[in-house]
Amino acid sequence: MSKLTFPLLSLFLYLLITSIPFLVISQNVDTELDILLKLKQQLGNPLSLQSWTSSSSPCSWTEISCADGKVTNLLLSNKDISVEIPATICDLTNLTILDLSFNYIPGGFPRAVFNCSKLQRLNLSQNYFVGPIPDDIDHWLSNLKYLDLGANNFSGDIPPAIGNLTELQYLYLNSNQFNGTFPKEIGNLANLVELGLAYNGFVPSTIPVEFGKLSKLTFMWIRYANLISPIPDSFANLSSLEHLDLAVNNLEGSIPDGLFLLKNLTNLYLFRNKLSWEIPQKVEALNLVEIDLAMNNLNGSIPEDFGKLQNLKLLSLFTNQLSGEIPPSIGLISTLKTLKVFTNNLSGVLPPELGLHSKLEHFEVSTNHFSGQLPENLCAGGVLLGVVAFSNNLTGEVPQSLGNCDTLLTVQLYNNKFTGEIPSGIWTAVNMTYLMLSDNSFSGELPSSLASNLSRLEISNNKFSGPIPTGISRWVNLIVFEASNNLFSGEIPVEVTSLPLLTALFLDGNQFSGQLPTKIISWKSLTTLNLSRNALSGQIPTVMGSLPSLSYLDLSQNHFSGKIPSELGQLKLLELNLSSNQLFGQIPDQFDNLAYENSFLNNSNLCAVNPVLNLPNCYIRPRSSKKLSSKFLAMILVLAIAIFIGAAILTLLAFRGYQRKKQKRDLATWKLTSFQKVDFTEANILASLTENNLIGSGGSGKVYRIVVNHAGEFVAVKRIWNSKAFDEKLEKEFVAEVQILGTIRHSNIVKLLCYISSEESKLLVYEYLENQSLDRWLHGKNKRSSSAANSIHHAFLDWPRRMQIAIGAAQGLCYMHHDCSPPIIHRDVKSSNILLDSKFEAKIADFGLAKMLAKQGQAHTMSAVAGSFGYIAPEYAYTTKVNEKIDVYSFGVVLLELVTGREANVGDQNTSLAEWAWRRNLEGKPIVDCLDEGIKESCYLDEMTTVFKLGLICTSTAPSTRPSMKDVLQILRRISPRNYGEKLGSEFDVTPLLGNPTYLSSYRRSNRVSDDEYDISLDYSV
Structure with missing residues (x-):
């Protein structure tokens, strides 16, 4: 071997050895x-993962984080995933963080993640998971430090195995359907x-004493969870606790005094419970x-030590x-920003x-016993929204400084002793909406100009004087003007009639005098007019008969003279009082009934034709020379009537016999199919299908209100006729309603109750809902004959009640969308198909257009476009493939109706x-300008704006950017208090708009979920 060979061989071996880790890493990445x-x-293959291609390294993908070339974090939040989690996910053997939140993932708890043995952080929140949490979760996910299953449909009990996940630092199981225990x-x-x-x-549950052992706990959120019994004394041991929220439950007894000794405590929410307790005077939670x-x-009493809380913003x-x-x-x-002690x-x-x-x-501070004056500097900070101090014993004058407070939305000082x-x-x-000053001793004159946004002005029972200024024509947003029992004088100017709302x-x-305006400019919305107890004179203007909405008219105790205009009879008045005037002549025929028996007292020259009321007969009697002839004619008439009645009775008896026989034959052709237990028969229903019981009609047939027993209980019966022209269509509607409603059991x-069918027609028998449909209340269309429905529908449908609906x-x-299998599309959601019971609980009705989806997540083909104008989704115009x-x-349109009052x-x-x-x-117009003036109260503006x-x-x-009904429901629940008849002030649980990332230009949800830590910021430019 040459000298050169050995160094080359050594170099080759060195390169081979040092390259092995890279080869292994490369192999890992490829795998x-x-x-x-x-x-x-x-x-x-969701569109949101288009960047996942074989041409790039996974560690460079937005959704992936790696350590030493190995995938450790998989962040798939908001990716429109709508399938169950595949087992493949745990082939990523080093996975420690898995985030699948804000998707549409169905099915039970994903046991596929049990094979991710190194998993430390698992976020499955805001999905469609159902069923229980597995009892053996601790055997598989023992390394978990963070678990968020919030905002799903998990149900049943929370298993004790959760307590074995000893590494857990964050546990969120909120906003589910758990109906067992924790x-x-x-x-x-x-x-x-x-x-x-x-x-x-x-189920009604006590807070375990063992929760007091959580010494590291900083945040406890168990609002609206059916808690009962007292708060455990062991909570005084939660030395790290910063945020405690046990609001909207049924907690009773006292609150541990030790809570106010927890030096780290920053937020304490215990509102809407049944706690009986005296707040301790010693407070160390500074x-x-x-x-x-x-x-x-x-x-x-309120502790003096509260004054030591130098970080306090809210005291409610x-x-x-x-x-x-x-x-x-x-x-x-x-x-301090908020003080609510009313x-x-x-x-x-x-x-x-x-x-x-x-x-x-x-x-x-309303409804207390405060005395003395209002504080002088309430608006020194320049941001005061309201002064609500009614029903006290306050005296003196209103501070001049409030006159410089441009931010005020409402001033409510009625029922005091102000001067x-x-x-x-x-x-x-500039922002004033409600000015309510009644029941004091205020004086002075009305200004010619008012705040442009003022919708309600109440100044009754004071000492205001002078005329009504002609500048009242500029009060264009005024809805209610109450100025009874003052010292106003002069004529009522025609400008009063120009107020359009x-x-x-x-x-x-x-002390008004003179004649009423003979010209009415814009009183198209006026429902109530009370001008009684003045010195008005002249004739009642004929033009009053043209007021389309007027329901209450009181002109009593004045000096009106002349005849009552016949045009007044065209009004559908629920109350009329023209007593104690100088009127004469015949009253309009429409008023000659007992409903108006006290309407014409102390007018000695009034009369009626064939009077029902206690008035003289306007008919001029025949002269005495014809008395004999008249008596003779009367006798002949009586005899003729007797003969006629006798013949009629005989004919009737014969006809009834025939009818009884025919009725027995006809009843045999009717079949009753019951879905509920009913205490009536088809005969009870069929006998009452008369015009007197008709309450409505539509394209499918007529609707009747029928008494079914001696207790006076009603049912609603919808009759669908079989005709040649519409036989097939109506048959489909009938089958659809029966198929769906017969199997549904839901309180909303x-x-x-049942259906009754024959060859000629079919009858659907429903529970009867006393308050009929939402649109009749919302848009002033209620036709009830009871008290004042048209004029007080806003009073009934205040904002808490609208939220309830x-x-x-x-x-x-x-x-229908999420709990029925297969899901149900209604296809005609609108305010007239939302019915209201006696407690104004809403129920969805009229399923004649509903269809069942063939398969979860797939569109269904409709044979024809159905629905009502104004509610129809735009995709209906170009496709018959629709989904939920x-x-x-359509429900979004109903929300806009509720919040704006428009049709x-x-x-x-x-x-x-x-x-x-x-x-x-x-166009950037303020949302507050779009709200219904009749209910636009400052304490609800946040809720109304969010809705x-x-x-x-x-x-x-775009259908894909709309939330699901589940998401919509969660949002509505969290911005509304539990008891809709009451109000928590301006504090809300505002949930982000779920499932709509397209519209969220900014969304922050920290783990510390206090009332003001949810932020909605919407970008509608998309």
Whole structure:
């Protein structure tokens, strides 16, 4: 061997040896590349993974992280994955982090991940997983440090095996459908830092004492989880705890005093429970930022030590039984933004320095016993949104400083003892919406200009004087104007009639004189007009008979004269009072019934033809010379009538005998098929199908309301006729409704009791819902004969009730889309197909157009486009292949109806509501300007704005960018309090818009999920 050969051989061996690791690494990368490409194929080749190709290294892909050339992190969040997780995923043997959140993955808990032996972080949140968590999860995933299964459909019990995952630091099981228990063994997770069990329907459960052993826990979130009994005293041992949220449960008893000694505690949410407790006066948790103990049974006084909380932003103690004064030291806290202590038994003087040292935003102290004056500096920080101090014993004048507070949305000072004039700036505050000053001793005159956004002005029972200014024509957004029982005088100017949105006008009990305007410019929305107890004179203007919405009219105790215009009879008045005037002549025939028996008192010259009311007969009696002839004719008439009645009775008896025989034959042709237990027969139903019981009709037939038993219970009967022209179509509709409704059992879907069929027609018998359809209430179309339906539909449908309806309807549709197998598409979701029971719980109705999907995730071909204008999804125009997203679109329109008060087919310039809302948003118009003026209250603006945004997302042109009904339901639930009749103020759980990454230009969700740590930022330019 030459001298040169040996060095070359050595060099070759050296290169061979040193290259072995690289060859091994290359082999690993190639192997994992194959695995990932196979995984991509098994996931359905989603468009979001187009960058996964064999021409590049996996370690360079956005969704992949590597260590030493090996795949360790697989981040597949928001990738539109809709298939079950394949076992291939665990062929990545070094996988430690797996994130599959915000997808549409179905099926049970993915046992495929059990083979990922090194897995430390698993995020399966925001998917469609169902069923229980496996009891043996601890045997397979023992290395887990982070587990997030939130926002799925997991159910059953949370297994005790969770407590054996001793490495766990973060555990989120919130927002599922767990309907069993959660285990005390969670208390064994000594390393646990954050725990989320909120928004689950557990059986009534006590909080395990063992949870007090979680010494490292900083975050506990068990809101809305059916908790009962007291909070364990062991919670005083949670020395690391920063965030405690046990709100909206049924906790009773006292709160451990030790909670206020936890020095790391920053957020304490225990609102809406049944806690009976006196807040301890000693507070050492000096880092507290938010305290919300509202809607409990707390007693005692507000601790003086609260004044030491120099980081405090929110103090919410409303609806309790607290007494005593608000400690003056609270007014010195420089960080305080929100003070809500309304509906308690508090008294004394309000801290005079409130607002002086901090930028106060919310000040709500109503329904207490406070005395003295309002603090002078409430708006010193320049960001105050509202002063809500009604129903107290406050005195003095309104601080002049409030007149310089342009940020004010509402001032509610009614039912106090205020005096003096209102600062001029309050009348004109640019953002003012509600100004409610009734039941005080305010004086002065009305200004000629008001805030342009003012929708409600209530100043009754004060000492305001002077005329109504002609500048009232500029109050164009005013909806309610109540000025009863003041000292106003002069004539009522015609400019009052130019307010286009006005629904209620109360000017009774003043000193107005002169005649009413004979010209009405814009009172198309007016439902209530009360001008009683004034000195008005002249004739009642004929033009009043042309007011299309008027339901209440009170002109009593004035000096009106002349005849009652016959045009008033054209109005559908629920109440009319023209008493104590100087009217004469015949009353309109429409008013001559007992519904108006007190409407014409103390008008001695009024009469009626053939009167029903206690009024003289307007008929001129015959002269006495014809009395004999009249008596003779009367006798002949009586005799003729007797003969006629006798013949009629005989004929009727014969006819009834024939009818009984025919009815027995006819009943034999009818067949009743029952889906529920019913206490009536087909004969009961058939005998009541009369015009007197008709309550509606449509393209498929007529609907009747029928009494079915002696208790006066009703059912609704939909009759579908079989005709030659529509026989096949109606038969399909009938079969569809029966097929679907007969098998559905859900509280938010109308209940089909039975159906009755014959060759001629078919009858669907439903439960009867007292409040009929949503559109009748929402758009002023309610035709109930009971009290004041047309004029007070907004009062009934306030915002909490609208949210209740939205959530109920969403629950029904969510059940159809996600819990029925196969899923159901309704195809005609609209406000007239959302029915309301006596408690205004919503139920989805009219399944005549519904179809079942043949297979999960696949579109279904429809033979024809169906639906209603304004609600029809745009893809209907160019394809007959549809999926659940068409219902989402229609429901989005319903959300826009609820929040704007507009009808679905009316935007402007021949556009639909959805088109109008999108254009307004794209033009950058403030959302608050789109909201229904009748319910636009400052404390609900955040909720209403979010629902408006959600309506826009649901009505997106592209079906793929609309959320699922499951996502929509979760959002609605989290921005609404549990008890819809009550309100938690302005604090909401706002969930990001699930499943719509296209529209999220900014989305932050930290693990510390407090009320204000959810952020929605929508980009509608997509």
